[in-house]
Amino acid sequence: MGRVSLDTLLRRSEKNMGSGMNAIVKKSALELIRRAYKEGINAQISHGMRTYAQQNALYAQGRTKPGSKVTNARGGYSNHNFGLAVDYFLTSEDGSKAIWTVNSDWKRVAAIAKSLGFSWGGDWTSFKDYPHLEMTGGLSTAQLRAGKRPSLTDRTGTKKVAPSKTVSKPPSSSSGSSWVKAAQEWGNSRDYPDKAGFNELDEDGLTGPLTFDAFLRIYQYFGKTAIDGVWGPKSRAVAAVQNKDDHTPGWTRLLQATLCLYGYKHKIDGAFGPLTDEALRAFQRSKGIKADGTTGPVTYTKMFEAA
Template sequence: MGRVSLDTLLQRSEKNMGSGMNAIVKKSALEVIRRAYKEGINAQISHGMRTYAQQDALYAQGRTKPGSKVTNARGGYSNHNFGLAVDYFLTSEDGTKAIWSVNSDWNRVAAIAKSLGFSWGGDWTSFKDYPHLEMSGGLSTAQLRAGKKPSLTDRTGTKTAVPSKTSSKPAASSSGGSSYIKEAQKYANSRDYPTKAKFTKLTVDGYKGPKTMNALLRIYQYYGKVTIDGIFGPKSKAAGSIQSRKKHTPGWTRLIQSLLNVHGYKLAVDGIFGTGTEAALKSFQKSKEIASDGAAGSNTYEKFFK
């Protein structure tokens, strides 16, 4: 068998991190996987977000339950509980076996992670946690439990964001409005869409409004090759391209991600129809009482715009 693909490692890692991850932590963790892969190292994320109950179960291991101790942190005392930490491991060449040996490749992955702003558990003195990577922004778990949010710096040097957690509530940004609606508005203003789809360039303020929805509808009509009039009629409904994880294009996927964001979800508008986009789409479909199959079709587009 040949070498496991980078896409496979990224998809597995994204799935294992789960929902609720800090966007910069998740983006940086996936960048670690990419950079390691370029150096011939197959790395994969094994864990990301954990509930307090999941953390307590790990804490019990080696104490009140069989197994070796893997953590000194109870629920609420780990950065995993706040979407600020991930664990990683190496894989065999074909990606079928996990490798937990702390060797030169393992240390190199840690070095890549530290260059992106992570702290490594292998550097700890009291309890060596070699798989562990975290970004706390200097906040203690007590501050995080109190609801304080860290200010993190994206050091990946890439413009492509990664899917963040799916939620029914929009995320607030420090400058007002939802940062994810801002992503949708930036998307609408990009690629000369205001000219192509015949609308005035949007103010990027993070607030859903008629101008934002009208711009996205016009982009939809532009992609569907129907009259661009800002009115969602029968011809517009029939013009939408069916998109799913199995069959999708980046252009339509960015539009769908933007539409999900203005409806309260939290996605990177990156054109990648991954597990985060699929989960958000299914959640939206379920909330609108239509088939929650994770495929955007005419009924889904109608719910987006009406």
């Protein structure tokens, strides 16, 4: 079997972090997975947000319940309970097995994490917690329990925005999809990272949560609604009805680029021609919705709600 995809590691990590995470902690954790992957290391987040009850259940392990001790913190005394901490592990080449050995790769992931602003549990003196990473902004758990929240700095970095241009022909490459790369290149153009509030995408041809998040934010920018990267009623309400007979270039490019993420291959040129119409209908059929070649709330929901 080949190497597990970056997309798989990101999707697993995002799911394992759960809801309620601090936005910068979550973003930084996903960036950690990306940077480690580029260095040939498969890392994955195992835990993120925990309720007090979940924390107490872990605390009981090795004390009043079977198993080894995994934490010294009761509910309300762990930064996990406030969405400020994550745990990580390494995986086998194909991603099928978890690796918990604290080797050079494990420590390299910790070093990358620290460069992004995390503190590492492996540096603690009283209790070594090698999987643990956290950002507290200097606040104690007592302050967090009292309702205070840290002001954190995003250290994931924003690259220089690419000059404005229209993608006409995707670049060729031996890694990743050239069509996804073309879509990512479009997403980085026209100052969209600044306008829609996301870090410039890595043009790696790998479809993942960060690319879908960027495209959803561009959608929200086009629709003049709140740009938060969350699909909800407000985003659904601004869905532009587009088809080959009635369309605008900007919305059409977004449609074309998003279809590329789903494996449909065509130019991102703003022209709603036969190939775009055919790809849109094929996407609609694949999602079990009316294949009428017209975008709207239902089609965009299928594109972004579970992306």
